[in-house]
Amino acid sequence: MKHLLSTEDLSLANAIRILDTAEEMAAVGDREVKKLPALRGRTVVNLFFEDSTRTRISFEAAAKRLSADVINFAAKGSSVSKGESLKDTAQTLSAMGADAVVIRHWASGAPHRLASTDWIDAAVINAGDGTHEHPTQALLDAFTMRRHWARLAGTGSEGADLKGMRVAIAGDVLHSRVARSNVWLLRTLGAEVTLVAPPTLLPIGVEKWPCRVSYNMDETLEQGVDAVMMLRVQGERMNASFFPSTREYSRRWGFDDNRLHALDTLGMKDTIIMHPGPMNRGLEISAAAADSPRSTVLAQVRNGVSVRMAALYLLLSGDTREPAAPALAYAGTHSTKESN
Amino acid sequence: MAANTGTYLIRGASLLGGEPADVLIRDGVIAETGTGLSDDGATVIDAAGLVALPGMVDVHTHLREPGREDAETVETGTRAAALGGYTAVHAMANSTPVADTAGVVEQVYSLGQAAGWVDVRPVGAVTVGLAGEQLAELGAMADSRARVRMFSDDGICVHDPVLMRRALEYVKAFDGVVAQHAQEPRLTAGAQMNEGEVSAVLGLTGWPAVAEESIIARDVLLAQHVGSRLHVCHVSTAGSVEIIRWAKQRGINVTAEVTPHHLLLTDDLVRSYDPVYKVNPPLRTDADVQALRAGLADGTIDVVGTDHAPHPSEHKECEWAQAAMGMTGLETALSVVQHTMIETGLISWADFARVTSAAAAKIGRLEDQGRPLEAGEPANIILVDRAARWTVEPAKMATMGRNSPFKGMELPGKVVATFFKGHPTVLDGKLNTPYPHAASVGAA
Numbered sequence: 001m002k003h004l005l006s007t008e009d010l011s012l013a014n015a016i017r018i019l020d021t022a023e024e025m026a027a028v029g030d031r032e033v034k035k036l037p038a039l040r041g042r043t044v045v046n047l048f049f050e051d052s053t054r055t056r057i058s059f060e061a062a063a064k065r066l067s068a069d070v071i072n073f074a075a076k077g078s079s080v081s082k083g084e085s086l087k088d089t090a091q092t093l094s095a096m097g098a099d100a101v102v103i104r105h106w107a108s109g110a111p112h113r114l115a116s117t118d119w120i121d122a123a124v125i126n127a128g129d130g131t132h133e134h135p136t137q138a139l140l141d142a143f144t145m146r147r148h149w150a151r152l153a154g155t156g157s158e159g160a161d162l163k164g165m166r167v168a169i170a171g172d173v174l175h176s177r178v179a180r181s182n183v184w185l186l187r188t189l190g191a192e193v194t195l196v197a198p199p200t201l202l203p204i205g206v207e208k209w210p211c212r213v214s215y216n217m218d219e220t221l222e223q224g225v226d227a228v229m230m231l232r233v234q235g236e237r238m239n240a241s242f243f244p245s246t247r248e249y250s251r252r253w254g255f256d257d258n259r260l261h262a263l264d265t266l267g268m269k270d271t272i273i274m275h276p277g278p279m280n281r282g283l284e285i286s287a288a289a290a291d292s293p294r295s296t297v298l299a300q301v302r303n304g305v306s307v308r309m310a311a312l313y314l315l316l317s318g319d320t321r322e323p324a325a326p327a328l329a330y331a332g333t334h335s336t337k338e339s340n
Numbered sequence: 341m342a343a344n345t346g347t348y349l350i351r352g353a354s355l356l357g358g359e360p361a362d363v364l365i366r367d368g369v370i371a372e373t374g375t376g377l378s379d380d381g382a383t384v385i386d387a388a389g390l391v392a393l394p395g396m397v398d399v400h401t402h403l404r405e406p407g408r409e410d411a412e413t414v415e416t417g418t419r420a421a422a423l424g425g426y427t428a429v430h431a432m433a434n435s436t437p438v439a440d441t442a443g444v445v446e447q448v449y450s451l452g453q454a455a456g457w458v459d460v461r462p463v464g465a466v467t468v469g470l471a472g473e474q475l476a477e478l479g480a481m482a483d484s485r486a487r488v489r490m491f492s493d494d495g496i497c498v499h500d501p502v503l504m505r506r507a508l509e510y511v512k513a514f515d516g517v518v519a520q521h522a523q524e525p526r527l528t529a530g531a532q533m534n535e536g537e538v539s540a541v542l543g544l545t546g547w548p549a550v551a552e553e554s555i556i557a558r559d560v561l562l563a564q565h566v567g568s569r570l571h572v573c574h575v576s577t578a579g580s581v582e583i584i585r586w587a588k589q590r591g592i593n594v595t596a597e598v599t600p601h602h603l604l605l606t607d608d609l610v611r612s613y614d615p616v617y618k619v620n621p622p623l624r625t626d627a628d629v630q631a632l633r634a635g636l637a638d639g640t641i642d643v644v645g646t647d648h649a650p651h652p653s654e655h656k657e658c659e660w661a662q663a664a665m666g667m668t669g670l671e672t673a674l675s676v677v678q679h680t681m682i683e684t685g686l687i688s689w690a691d692f693a694r695v696t697s698a699a700a701a702k703i704g705r706l707e708d709q710g711r712p713l714e715a716g717e718p719a720n721i722i723l724v725d726r727a728a729r730w731t732v733e734p735a736k737m738a739t740m741g742r743n744s745p746f747k748g749m750e751l752p753g754k755v756v757a758t759f760f761k762g763h764p765t766v767l768d769g770k771l772n773t774p775y776p777h778a779a780s781v782g783a784a
Contacts, residue, residue, distance in 0.1 A: 008541065085654065085657070085658055086658055086659055086662075087654075087657050087658065105659065106661075107659035107660060107661040107662065108532075108542055108543040108544050108613075108660065108661065109542065109544070109613030109659065109660045109661075110659045110660075112612070112613040113613055113658075113659060113660075116612065116613070116614070117657075129543075130543050130544075130661070131543035131544075131545075132542055132543030132544075133543070177543060180541070180543060203539070203540035203546070204535050204536060204539070204540060204546055204548070205535075205536050205537040205538070205539065205540030205541070206540055208537045208540070209540070
């Protein structure tokens with residue numbers, strides 16, 4: 001792995017390897033001194049062409065816990081907003097010696113452009129591009145689901161996939177990079193995915209995706225789900241006639257109190273409710289659902305740092321081989337951290 | 341055609357892919373064809389193994405001048421055209437200023453004459469500033485020295501149905517044609533690529549086929565209603581081919597064009613996010629490609645038009661959504677059509693002459709172009725080495741644009757010589773000299 005651009009082309013072995021490495025990284029986060037020297041002297045640039053405080057600080061925390069030097073480059077208020085091209089920005093960062101570029105961009109495919117041109121030689125991590133992909137979000141979601149799934153099975157997470165897990169992803173699939181990355185990664189990990197959305201918010205071509213599609217939230221719940229992932233919906237979409245009103249959206253597609261109650265009456269005591277954040281409480285998810293013990297929203301945030309540490313570590317550690325087995329390559333850092 | 345452009349004897353060329361024959365060119369016209377012609381006083385060109393065809397006529401070229409001389413000029417664009425086997429091009433109206441007045445079309449026409457590589461026939465804008473609000477002075481452009489017969493807001497659809505109706509009606513006064521860029525604007529707001537399986541995965545805003553097809557359906561009915569002549573630019577979908585086929589069966593006076601890139605490339609290429617594949621209309625699916633080839637073969641689609649659209653590199657070296665739409669095409673069109681249509685057995689070289697020359701000249705009402713290779717006809721002739729194979733290298737092209745989607749591909753067929761009004765603008769596959777009276781005409 002030289003870059004992390006999408007989950008569509010992420011192999012099962014690499015996915016498991018990132019998730020297993022993230023488990024090791026999570027252990028670091030539980031310690032008093034949350035720092036490893038693994039990336040000392042390496043420079044990670046957070047190149048953000050779109051506001052996203054959550055994702056940026058998650059990557060920043062991840063890089064800092066690995067002792068990397070972090071440069072935050074927000075396109076707003078910089079030379080980029082004065083018309084500098086992506087090419088010139090990339091070449092500038094290259095000249096400054098960036099080892100990894102974490103890029104968030106409003107344009108689908110911008111990370112691919114950085115990775116496939118000779119503008120910059122650094123490792124590229126896609127931190128969300130347009131309506132294309134958000135691979136680290138899908139990885140942190142899978143990490144969260146895998147822990148839950150393993151706990152139910154009474155086994156450990158390490159090396160595990162999500163075979164047999166039923167996941168419903170509900171909301172604005174059309175405009176969601178989170179949904180796309182999750183569909184591919186969950187397929188790779190063996191989960192069964194159902195997309196639930198109004199027909200207007202599903203892309204033409206979704207019928208070729210490795211998942212089922214439903215227009216009915218209640219039927220999907222009745223058929224049984226182990227995780228429900230609610231996607232953020234922008235209320236302004238109603239102005240483009242994607243749905244008639246936010247109230248109708250909420251009634252038909254939102255995870256409201258009735259549906260939260262239905263999980264109990266349907267006997268699904270272990271079903272979790274997920275959300276990538278930020279949430280629109282009262283639109284796609286009710287406050288009671290967001291705050292219920294089923295909600296994994298904060299666990300997802302916590303796991304995000306571990307997963308991003310794993311991604312940065314694996315891309316920058318120089319080990320680009322496909323793993324024969326999902327064994328960790330950084331055992332050496334354990335001894336170092338003991339002395340910290 | 342009485343200009344003194346010299347005497348050339350093309351020896352042993354296969355006329356339209358048929359039996360070898362000699363062609364004697366004298367002072368701009370074909371003096372004689374046959375076998376064993378005397379070479380007395382003529383420059384002999386050994387054309388054994390080469391195919392002789394009428395000079396190609398492009399119904400759809402963006403020469404960028406005036407306004408974007410950093411992308412292309414009439415000089416560089418027409419050099420590219422000559423090298424690609426063209427003897428005439430229609431220069432689209434979306435220059436800066438827009439070619440919406442007699443003054444601008446005469447300027448472009450004069451630049452073409454001064455360059456001397458091909459006939460440059462300006463296309464006039466349908467509406468003032470391509471704004472889609474008010475008819476441009478179509479009559480003044482028709483009556484100008486440029487003798488405009490084709491009108492188009494290409495790049496932008498004349499989407500207002502009333503305005504389209506009036507334009508179709510009005511051009512009847514001077515045997516004009518409205519060349520429509522069929523793209524329903526509301527259905528394509530922010531569109532980036534063909535809407536389908538690939539756009540769903542890539543997260544790029546979809547450009548549905550119906551946005552093209554609904555406009556074509558409307559326009560053929562309008563053309564029928566007012567009894568006028570419609571030309572549909574760069575048809576790109578299977579559904580469009582079906583609608584045009586239906587319209588022709590009903591006797592509606594519609595012609596249609598397909599680009600070389602839509603005959604070969606599909607939206608799968610967009611998976612690279614390389615904007616060299618970004619074009620309007622977008623690359624479609626393999627089913628569309630096959631339907632376009634079938635449509636060109638059976639005459640539903642009349643002509644190949646390049647939609648040659650050079651852009652400076654900075655407009656392509658960027659994010660997909662930021663990139664300009666368009667591809668170069670003048671220097672690859674012959675090869676792509678040979679590859680997709682002739683080597684697949686769909687059409688013959690005689691058909692090639694029809695779809696790249698005769699039919700195109702007829703649409704644009706170019707009397708001296710697209711003519712048979714017979715005695716007395718204007719000597720617009722190209723010689724093609726159909727056995728040649730070459731690898732596309734954009735950096736070596738005459739166009740200033742480096743945005744060829746065929747970069748790195750090996751294609752068949754090479755233009756060896758181009759005779760424009762009896763003068764060789766291309767010899768041995770290289771630019772020779774422009775038409776000799778170019779300078780004096782330009783100065784006039």
